Amino acid sequence: MYHCVKLAxxxxxxxxxxxxxxxxxMGSEWRPFGYPRRRRPLSSVVLDQGVGERIVKxxxxxxxxxxxxxxxxxxxxxxxxxxxxxxxxxxxxxTALAGELEYSICILNLSERxxxxxxxxxxxxxxxxxxxxxxxxxxxxxxxxxESPQTNVAYEGLNRVTFxxxxxxxxxxxxxxxxxxxxxxxxxxxxxxxxxRPGRVDLKEYIGHVSPYQLRRLFQxxxxxxxxxxxxxxAKEALALGRPISAAQxxxxxxxxxxxxxxxxxxxxxxxxxxxxxxxxxxxxxQTRTL
Numbered sequence: 001m002y003h004c005v006k007l008a009x010x011x012x013x014x015x016x017x018x019x020x021x022x023x024x025x026m027g028s029e030w031r032p033f034g035y036p037r038r039r040r041p042l043s044s045v046v047l048d049q050g051v052g053e054r055i056v057k058x059x060x061x062x063x064x065x066x067x068x069x070x071x072x073x074x075x076x077x078x079x080x081x082x083x084x085x086x087x088x089x090x091x092x093x094x095t096a097l098a099g100e101l102e103y104s105i106c107i108l109n110l111s112e113r114x115x116x117x118x119x120x121x122x123x124x125x126x127x128x129x130x131x132x133x134x135x136x137x138x139x140x141x142x143x144x145x146x147e148s149p150q151t152n153v154a155y156e157g158l159n160r161v162t163f164x165x166x167x168x169x170x171x172x173x174x175x176x177x178x179x180x181x182x183x184x185x186x187x188x189x190x191x192x193x194x195x196x197r198p199g200r201v202d203l204k205e206y207i208g209h210v211s212p213y214q215l216r217r218l219f220q221x222x223x224x225x226x227x228x229x230x231x232x233x234x235a236k237e238a239l240a241l242g243r244p245i246s247a248a249q250x251x252x253x254x255x256x257x258x259x260x261x262x263x264x265x266x267x268x269x270x271x272x273x274x275x276x277x278x279x280x281x282x283x284x285x286x287q288t289r290t291l
Contacts, residue, residue: 020095021104023131025115025123030106039099045092046217046247051205052093055080058203059097059180066178077179079170081196081204083188087248088207090184094134103180104131110141110161117165124169125176135183139190141166163192170200209244218247222254223261230261237268245271 019036045052062078069076082090098105106127109115127133141161169175183201185191196204210218215235219226238245249271257263 020099021128023104023106023128025106025108025112028119028122029126030123030128033107037095039102040092040096042096042100044221045089045096046214046221047089047093047207048211049213051207055093055203055205056097056100059101062180063101075171075175076177077171077175077181079181079183079199079201079203081183081185081188081201082207083185083204084207085209085244085246086186087246088209089247090207091134091136092247093207094132094182094184098132101132102130104128106131106133108133108135110135110138110166114160116160117162117169120161120165121169121172121174124179124181125174127176127179129178131180133179133181135181137185138183138195139185139187163195167194167200170195210238210247210250212239214247215239215245215250218250218254219261222258226261234261234264234268237265238271241268241271243271 016036018039020039021036022033023030024033025031042052042056059078059080066076082093084090095105097103106123108120108123110120124133170181188196188204195201212235215238216231219231219234220228223230238250253264253267253271256267
């Protein structure tokens with residue numbers, strides 16, 4: 001009997017070796033969603049210069065220093081917020097980060113009907129070890145208390161999770177420790193300040209439209225044999241459009257011309273923006289990264 005259990009365990013480990021397991025909440029427990037996915041290289045997600053490195057460094061320091069928290073009586077948990085326009089790499093980076101750390105990802109939808117405060121707290125406390133808990137588009141479930149009453153009523157009707165219940169789950173007395181929590185949003189200004197204060201969100205980073213640095217790096221990654229000058233020219237022509245461009249748009253253009261980088265230059269005009277930058281989104285860049 002022991003040998004059968006050992007063999008089954010070895011087979012299960014082989015299925016997930018070198019892969020990232022995605023979990024979703026089913027009732028009061030986490031269950032694998034689909035088959036384990038091949039780990040995405042961290043280098044495949046090109047963020048603006050220094051952004052990805054800052055996050056990775058912070059996460060590694062957290063993972064490698066549990067005793068530092070214990071010795072100082074600080075709860076051993078870490079919260080991150082990635083914000084910015086859609087299609088710019090927030091979820092992709094978290095997926096690649098999980099692969100780099102050899103962690104799994106537990107995705108939780110706060111807008112799910114039937115998700116109550118007690119179930120939310122339970123799920124975060126029983127998440128698999130060595131996993132990243134991901135709350136995507138958190139603004140869709142909760143808005144700032146300064147929003148109009150009509151808006152609040154509309155949002156409250158989506159689920160049974162209360163705002164105070166979420167806050168207590170993140171850093172209340174019964175909240176889980178040894179936990180890495182990532183939240184994403186397209187609209188930072190819609191989040192209540194209580195949700196993103198220090199202790200709940202320890203580090204926040206803006207993931208925006210592509211910069212000249214990203215354009216060059218993305219081009220060089222897709223076309224490693226092309227001269228550096230070609231990457232520079234591509235970046236200049238793309239920026240000359242005067243439009244905000246997402247990483248998803250750039251990747252889509254590259255996929256249309258996998259083997260012919262020169263053909264890109266005849267189709268750069270196809271990089272039409274999916275969203276317009278409002279003045280409030282532009283101001284996000286200037287906000288402090290660390291709360």
